[in-house]
Amino acid sequence: MKDTTKSPGPQSPMDAGTKPEKTDAKLGRDIQAKIGQQLRALYDDVVNQGVPDRFADLLNRLDKPGDKESR
Amino acid sequence: MALDASVRDAVLAAVPSLRAFAISLCGNVDRADDLVQETLLRALANINSFRPGTNMSAWLFTILRNHFRSEYRKRRREVEDSDGSYAETLKSHPEQHGHVEFGEFRAALAKLPPDQREALVLVGASGFSYEEAASICDCAVGTIKSRVNRARTRLAELMSIESMDDFGPDRATRAILVRNERV
Numbered sequence: 001m002k003d004t005t006k007s008p009g010p011q012s013p014m015d016a017g018t019k020p021e022k023t024d025a026k027l028g029r030d031i032q033a034k035i036g037q038q039l040r041a042l043y044d045d046v047v048n049q050g051v052p053d054r055f056a057d058l059l060n061r062l063d064k065p066g067d068k069e070s071r
Numbered sequence: 072m073a074l075d076a077s078v079r080d081a082v083l084a085a086v087p088s089l090r091a092f093a094i095s096l097c098g099n100v101d102r103a104d105d106l107v108q109e110t111l112l113r114a115l116a117n118i119n120s121f122r123p124g125t126n127m128s129a130w131l132f133t134i135l136r137n138h139f140r141s142e143y144r145k146r147r148r149e150v151e152d153s154d155g156s157y158a159e160t161l162k163s164h165p166e167q168h169g170h171v172e173f174g175e176f177r178a179a180l181a182k183l184p185p186d187q188r189e190a191l192v193l194v195g196a197s198g199f200s201y202e203e204a205a206s207i208c209d210c211a212v213g214t215i216k217s218r219v220n221r222a223r224t225r226l227a228e229l230m231s232i233e234s235m236d237d238f239g240p241d242r243a244t245r246a247i248l249v250r251n252e253r254v
Contacts, residue, residue, distance in 0.1 A: 031227045036195055038176040043196035046091035052104070055086050055111065059079050062115055 078118060081127040082111065088197055089131055095192045096139050098181065109142075110135040129199065133207045136189070179229035183222050190218035191226075 089110065093103035114121075114134050121130055180188060186208075193204040194215065201219075205212045 027231065028227060031230055032223060035176075035223060035226050035230065039180070039191065039195045042177065042180070043091045043095070043192065046094055047087040049087065049090070051083055051086045052090075054104070055107065056083065058108065058111060059074070059083060059115075062074060 074115065074118070078121070078127075082114065082131065085128040085131050086111075088128060089135055092132060092192060092197060093135060093139070095180075095188060095196075096136070096185070106135060106139055110138055113138060126203065129203050129207055132193070132197070132199075133209075136207055175230065176226075179226050182229060183225055187218045187222035187225065190215050191222035194219050 086107065089107050090103060093106045093110075094100055097103040097106060110131060114131055117134075121127065183191070189208065190204060193199045193207060194201060199207065201212050201215050205215045208215065
């Protein structure tokens with residue numbers, strides 16, 4: 001997964017005549033924004049599932065036994 | 072020992088984020104949930120070492136990461152199928168996000184070295200500062216920064232393959248190239 005896809009922007013005909021660095025910088029920013037956005041979306045997808053029952057049950061169970069003095 | 076209600080609530084509140092982090096480490100929801108469960112048991116057994124007023128979430132992340140390092144990495148190496156396992160096992164629905172390329176992102180993320188992925192997730196998704204992430208990973212702040220930078224650079228490389236489709240006229244050719252590489 002490498003060689004053939006290595007060189008991105010400047011190679012494509014659309015970029016001919018424009019300043020490569022500028023295109024790269026813009027592309028870089030676009031991609032970084034996309035990376036940040038997708039990373040959070042992926043993460044938040046799990047976060048939004050909330051607390052599964054098994055963990056709520058676990059904490060409730062641990063809370064009960066050995067409960068010397070009740071609060 | 073009875074668990075203080077405020078402590079229990081703080082632990083519970085951290086669970087969703089702990090799971091998301093665990094999934095990014097394990098690459099598998101079921102193993103991640105086991106890891107979270109073991110983390111919670113350890114945390115509660117050592118709850119006296121938690122200093123009230125400090126960040127409960129960071130404390131739990133640290134325990135989870137240490138436990139993962141000592142136990143899960145070995146196991147993971149034994150059972151891990153090559154690439155794509157992380158992408159395949161996440162029970163999520165990309166279409167809900169309207170990101171056609173969501174699956175590509177997961178695949179790219181799965182290709183990162185574990186140290187880099189971990190740093191990127193802690194800083195870029197969990198919302199920890201570089202300092203907190205460094206403390207969780209028991210390394211220097213500069214190390215976290217460089218791992219995050221390398222992770223971003225590598226992801227950009229991996230993803231520029233797809234995003235070039237948006238700009239380049241040779242979309243079809245490129246799609247074929249990409250597809251062939253994946254086979």
